[in-house]
Amino acid sequence: MSKVPSTAPLSERLIDAGMAILLSGQPLTLRGAAARAGVSHGAPAHHFDGLAGLQTAIAIRAFRKFGQHLERAMARPIPDEIDADRARLQNLGHAYIEFAREHFRLFYLMFVQPDVDRTNPDLVAAMDFAYQSLCKATEPYSRYHDPALIQTLFWTVAHGYVMLGLSDRVNGLPPPYGAPSMDEMMQKIGMLDALARPPKGGPPPSGTD
Numbered sequence: 001m002s003k004v005p006s007t008a009p010l011s012e013r014l015i016d017a018g019m020a021i022l023l024s025g026q027p028l029t030l031r032g033a034a035a036r037a038g039v040s041h042g043a044p045a046h047h048f049d050g051l052a053g054l055q056t057a058i059a060i061r062a063f064r065k066f067g068q069h070l071e072r073a074m075a076r077p078i079p080d081e082i083d084a085d086r087a088r089l090q091n092l093g094h095a096y097i098e099f100a101r102e103h104f105r106l107f108y109l110m111f112v113q114p115d116v117d118r119t120n121p122d123l124v125a126a127m128d129f130a131y132q133s134l135c136k137a138t139e140p141y142s143r144y145h146d147p148a149l150i151q152t153l154f155w156t157v158a159h160g161y162v163m164l165g166l167s168d169r170v171n172g173l174p175p176p177y178g179a180p181s182m183d184e185m186m187q188k189i190g191m192l193d194a195l196a197r198p199p200k201g202g203p204p205p206s207g208t209d
Contacts, residue, residue, distance in 0.1 A: 011047040011057070013037040018058045022105040030054060052115040059116045060126045062106045067130035069099050074133050085140040090183055092137040093158050100162040107166070111159075144198045 017036035021028050030044040030051055037043070048054040073095030078087045100107040109116065117123065134151055142150045 010037070010039065010043060013039070014044055014047060014054065015057050015061055018054050019061065019106065022058070022109065023103065025105065028055070028058075052117065055109060055113060055115050056117045056120050056123060058106070059110050059113070060120070060123045062103070062110050063123065063126035063130050065103075065106075066099055066110065067126065067133065070095050070130060070133035074136060089137045089141075089154070092133055093154075093183070096158045097162055097165075100166060104166050107162070 014033050014037050017033045018028055021032055021036060026032065028051070030048075031041045033054060034041045034043050044054060048057060070092060073091045074088055076091050078084045131151075134155055135147070138147070138150045138154050141154075
């Protein structure tokens with residue numbers, strides 16, 4: 001197992017080591033993180049409250065990385081002839097799936113691992129940072145509806161699609177092999193078209209008569 005560079009602060013080196021272990025598919029342990037960081041096996045105890053503390057620190061780093069990944073997707077140029085609102089939302093969905101596929105062990109730690117302290121203020125801030133891209137992408141579809149409801153709706157679709165794929169429960173194969181693409185599913189059920197229109201008897205969009 002290769003060691004991480006020794007120029008960063010020890011706590012950061014241990015986080016780097018833990019992330020590298022997870023991404024390699026190996027089980028994460030304090031002793032393994034210490035070995036990969038090139039320090040004594042007792043070093044993690046001076047920086048983290050056991051394995052759960054290291055897992056929480058890794059989750060913070062991972063959510064920041066995730067948020068940056070989503071931000072880049074939202075910033076991708078969109079041709080003039082394309083529906084920009086729909087394209088941004090689709091780009092966000094693709095980025096969500098891409099991150100989960102490429103970093104599925106981190107993704108599991110971020111959203112599922114029970115030992116992560118989800119009340120940690122730094123983790124809450126990192127999660128909020130990642131969530132802002134979803135808020136921006138769904139804003140055009142929220143003018144006729146409750147924004148929190150629309151955000152939850154799209155998050156549920158994207159996250160559920162990812163989790164089914166990662167657990168190999170979609171016809172036994174992960175997307176896109178065992179299921180239609182997320183774009184196709186949303187188009188088939190008419191979700192975006194329905195949300196872009198006001199409900200019957202509903203108020204006009206803000207800023208109109």
